[in-house]
Amino acid sequence: MNEEIKRNQNVDAMSNNYDFSSLSSSKDEIDLFELFSIIVKSKKTILWMTLLFAIVAAGVCYLLPQKWTSTAVITSATDQQLQVLDKLSSELTVLGINIGIDSSYLLGTFEQSFDSADLREKYLINSDYFRLKMKENPIDKIQQRILIENIVNNNILSNSSLDKKDKENKHYNFYTLSYSAETPQDAYNLLQGYIDYVNAIVNKNVKIKIQRAVDIAKLNTDEQYRFDLLKAKNNLSVNIEKLKIAIAIANVAAVKTPVNGSGTFNDDDTFPITIGSYALNKKLESLQTIGDITTINADLLNRKLHLNQLNMLAIPKLTVMPFQYLQQASSSIKKNSPKSTFIVLLSVFMGLFCSVGYVLIRHFVKERKNQLAG
Known part of the structure; x- marks a missing residue:
């Protein structure tokens, strides 16, 4: 009992010796007005540092490889586009020949040819774009092979609406075709050129298919x-x-x-x-x-x-459009990389943050030195 009384007396004595209410909490508080004043006084430093970050970011964007993509959207050919083929088909039907060519066949054949890696490579290596690229930047055969495969597999793409979860429940099938290059004009020229190249191959295959049907009919008859x-x-x-x-x-x-x-x-x-x-x-x-x-x-x-x-019977020269455009290649060219605007804006925010931090740290370090010197 006596020991407990002594402990209570010791606690009271300590409370009397240390009066915590007399301590000021101002040292633990941040004076926002003082910080704002420091930032305003150093606004030129902050501005120049932020501007420097933006200039560096713009320079990096300029030096990074550019990538532009041209896109076209196609679907099945219309009846009007198939009038020439329908006329020939009617003449052949009278002779007991069924060529089996309709809008679905044409679109499917075009898409199959467009996706052919072999055709993509043949078109690419014979294009002015690739020849100029090799002339400006000569590389060995191994590097050239790597470049060709990269372009064929990554820069030339096609996507079917059947591959997507169509939220709009469209009752027709369409394909999105795209080609990427370093400039908008190159992207458009490559895509339109490849579409024309594949279109010519499809027309050639159509003529071969018709001629084969006629030859088989001749042989059987x-x-x-x-x-x-x-x-x-x-x-x-x-x-x-x-x-x-x-x-x-x-x-x-x-x-x-x-x-x-x-x-x-x-x-x-x-x-x-x-x-x-x-x-x-x-x-x-x-x-x-x-x-x-x-x-x-x-x-x-x-x-x-x-x-x-x-x-x-003589098969006339046919030029059939195997699809119709929902979106022309020239009407949709966008920049994929680098995202210059985003990079510059991000750099501006980083520059602003770093410059403000630098100004504040410099101020408090200087103030601390003055206190120590005093």
């Missing part, structure tokens, strides 16, 4: 005609032999002229011996004098006409 002609000749030979047998029987039976009656001697509906050997001989002479068997066979004559029409 010719083979069928030859086969039917051979069958007709065989039938003629068989009929001649049957007729000879009928004549021999008629001669044995002494039937020279047609016999009226029940036709007791009739053993062949085609060449009845009841018409007499004289008539049968005349018929034999007629069959043996046939030079062109198609003249007595309507099916063969029609098939020959079909074959002649196919042989005279």
Whole structure:
């Protein structure tokens, strides 16, 4: 009990010796007016440092490689664009030829060709852009190979609307095509040039497909005609032999002229011996004098006409637009990198922050030295 009383007395004594209420808290407070005054007095220093940061950032943006992208959006060709193809398709359908080319086929073929790495490389290495680039900055074959693959895989892109989660629920398919380069003009020229290059290849493939369909039809019709002609000749030979047998029987039976009656001697509906050997001989002479068997066979004559029409068929020179533009390449060119405006603004804020910090630190260091000196 006595020990507890002593401890309480010691605490009271310490409280009397140290009066905390007399301490000032002003040293722990920040005088905002003083800070603002320091910043205003050093505004020139802050301005020059901020400006220096902005100039350095602008210089860096200028020195960094530029990248501009030209973009085009395409979709299926319209009926008006396919009128030339429709006219030819109708003419071929009359001859039994189905070319199987419609707007979906054309758009799909164009997109498949556009995505071909081989075609991209062939177009690139033969472009004025690439030749000038190699002339200005000669590099070895390994570096050239790396550059080509980088451009082919990263600078030439296509995206289908089917690959995206279409929030607008569009009821048609479209493709976004893009090409990137160091300048806006190069980006546009490369994209438009590659679109024209692929378009020419698609038209070439369309003509090959049509010609192949015609050639297959010619081959099939010719083979069928030859086969039917051979069958007709065989039938003629068989009929001649049957007729000879009928004549021999008629001669044995002494039937020279047609016999009226029940036709007791009739053993062949085609060449009845009841018409007499004289008539049968005349018929034999007629069959043996046939030079062109198609003249007595309507099916063969029609098939020959079909074959002649196919042989005279000439595929006209076609230029088909395999798509329609939703957005032309020239109307959408944007800068991808570097983001100059963003970099400069960020540098301005950094410069402002650093310069204010520098001014304040310099002031307090100077003030501290003065206090120590005093």
